[in-house]
Amino acid sequence: MQIYIHIPFCQRKCNYCDFLSAPADGHVMEMYVNALIREIRGRAGSVGREDLVTTLYIGGGTPTTLSAKQLGDIFAAVSQEYRLAADAELTIEVNPKSADRDKLFFLRGNGFNRLSIGMQSMHRGELELLGRIHTPEDFTECFENARHAGFQNISVDVMTAIPGQNEQMLSSTLQSVIALGPEHVSAYSLSIERGTPFYEQFGDIEGPVVGEETERKLYWMTVDMLKMSGYRHYEISNFAKPGYESRHNTGYWKRKHYLGMGLGASSCLPSAGGDERCRNTTNLDTYLANPLSREETTILTRKDMIEETMYLGLRMMDGVDTDAFSDRFGVSVRSIYADVIDDLVAQGLIYEGASSISLTDMGIDYGNYVFAKFLK
Ligand code: SF4
Known part of the structure; x- marks a missing residue:
C-alpha cells in the first residue's frame, strides 16, 4: 500500500499551473490540517491495519507552506494510524522559498527521508516568466541545507520547453543540477493548460x-546529458542514480494500490468487484466540513485494468513485464494484443523481449500514439 497526501496551498500561483492549489491564510491552513488529520484517522480502518505502507508522498501544492509543527502533526497521525514499513520511502515536496534550514532539519528529524525540490530552472529570467517565487540562489541554498540536514535522497524538478528556451540555456541548467548531484531528476516539458495565465498569453x-x-x-539533450552523468533513464521523464528510482511513482506505473488523502486526492484500492478508483471532493468548504466525502467512485473493469497496465507500464523504460501480466490476469499480453504488438514492432515503435514489451527511442517520441493503440 502507498499513501499520497495532498496539500493544496501555494504562496502564489505559477503562470503555468493547473494543479489543485491556491494561496490561503493561516486560519484556513490550520482548519485544513485539522480536517486532514480527521481524514487520516477516519480512513485508517478502511485500508486494513495489516497493510504495510511502503511509501508516503506528501505533495501539492506546496506542502512546505505549512509550518514545521503542522507537517509534524500530519506525519505523526499517519505513523500512529498506519503501519509504515521500516524502510518506507517518505517523500515531501518542497519549494526552495518555503523550506528554510530549520524546517529541513525538522523534516529529516521527524522521519522524512526523501525530498522533491521544485527547481525548474537555474535562470532567473525563466523562473520569473514561469511565475516561480524563488531564485536560482534560493534553490542552491535549499539543496545545500537539505544535505546538511541529512537528506541523502533528493529529487530535483527541471522544466523543459520553457518559452524562449534554447539548448544552451537548458544545458546550463542541467549542468548546475548535475554538479550538485541529486539522486533523482524529473524533467517534464511545459504544456499550456486551460485556465492558467499562460493559456491567456x-x-x-x-x-x-x-x-x-x-x-x-x-528532451533528447536532457536524456543524453543525464545518462552521461550516471543517471538511469527509467521512465519517460524520470532519471535516477542506480537504486534511487522513485518507489512511489514506480508504484503508480506498476498499478499498485494507493490511498490518497486531502483535497481532490485520488485513490486506487482493492474492492470485491475489481479495483476501485475514487476521488475526494475538490471543494475546500465541503472538505473542511466532511473530509471523508468522496466526489466520485468508479469500479474498474478487468478491461480497464489491463489497458492501464499496458499504457502505464510502457512509460517505464523496462516496459511492461509480460510474465507479471500473465500472472495477474491469467492470460498472456499476446492473447489480447497480438495485432497491436506486431503492428507497433513493424513500425519500430516498441520492442518485444522474452518477458517484456517496451518503447523504442522512436516510440518515446510517439508515446501517445502507442498508448492509444492499447485502448481497445
Ligand atoms: S508551486 Fe507547484 S503547485 Fe504551486 S502554483 Fe507553482 S507549480 Fe503549481
Missing part, C-alpha cells in the same frame, strides 16, 4: 510553445 495552442521539433531536441 499563448492561447489554445496544440503542442509545445517552443514548437514540436525544439521540444524533442531539448
Whole structure:
C-alpha cells in the first residue's frame, strides 16, 4: 500500500499551473490540517491495519507552506494510524522559498527521508516568466541545507520547453543540477493548460510553445546529458542514480494500490468487484466540513485494468513485464494484443523481449500514439 497526501496551498500561483492549489491564510491552513488529520484517522480502518505502507508522498501544492509543527502533526497521525514499513520511502515536496534550514532539519528529524525540490530552472529570467517565487540562489541554498540536514535522497524538478528556451540555456541548467548531484531528476516539458495565465498569453495552442521539433531536441539533450552523468533513464521523464528510482511513482506505473488523502486526492484500492478508483471532493468548504466525502467512485473493469497496465507500464523504460501480466490476469499480453504488438514492432515503435514489451527511442517520441493503440 502507498499513501499520497495532498496539500493544496501555494504562496502564489505559477503562470503555468493547473494543479489543485491556491494561496490561503493561516486560519484556513490550520482548519485544513485539522480536517486532514480527521481524514487520516477516519480512513485508517478502511485500508486494513495489516497493510504495510511502503511509501508516503506528501505533495501539492506546496506542502512546505505549512509550518514545521503542522507537517509534524500530519506525519505523526499517519505513523500512529498506519503501519509504515521500516524502510518506507517518505517523500515531501518542497519549494526552495518555503523550506528554510530549520524546517529541513525538522523534516529529516521527524522521519522524512526523501525530498522533491521544485527547481525548474537555474535562470532567473525563466523562473520569473514561469511565475516561480524563488531564485536560482534560493534553490542552491535549499539543496545545500537539505544535505546538511541529512537528506541523502533528493529529487530535483527541471522544466523543459520553457518559452524562449534554447539548448544552451537548458544545458546550463542541467549542468548546475548535475554538479550538485541529486539522486533523482524529473524533467517534464511545459504544456499550456486551460485556465492558467499562460493559456491567456499563448492561447489554445496544440503542442509545445517552443514548437514540436525544439521540444524533442531539448528532451533528447536532457536524456543524453543525464545518462552521461550516471543517471538511469527509467521512465519517460524520470532519471535516477542506480537504486534511487522513485518507489512511489514506480508504484503508480506498476498499478499498485494507493490511498490518497486531502483535497481532490485520488485513490486506487482493492474492492470485491475489481479495483476501485475514487476521488475526494475538490471543494475546500465541503472538505473542511466532511473530509471523508468522496466526489466520485468508479469500479474498474478487468478491461480497464489491463489497458492501464499496458499504457502505464510502457512509460517505464523496462516496459511492461509480460510474465507479471500473465500472472495477474491469467492470460498472456499476446492473447489480447497480438495485432497491436506486431503492428507497433513493424513500425519500430516498441520492442518485444522474452518477458517484456517496451518503447523504442522512436516510440518515446510517439508515446501517445502507442498508448492509444492499447485502448481497445
Ligand atoms: S508551486 Fe507547484 S503547485 Fe504551486 S502554483 Fe507553482 S507549480 Fe503549481
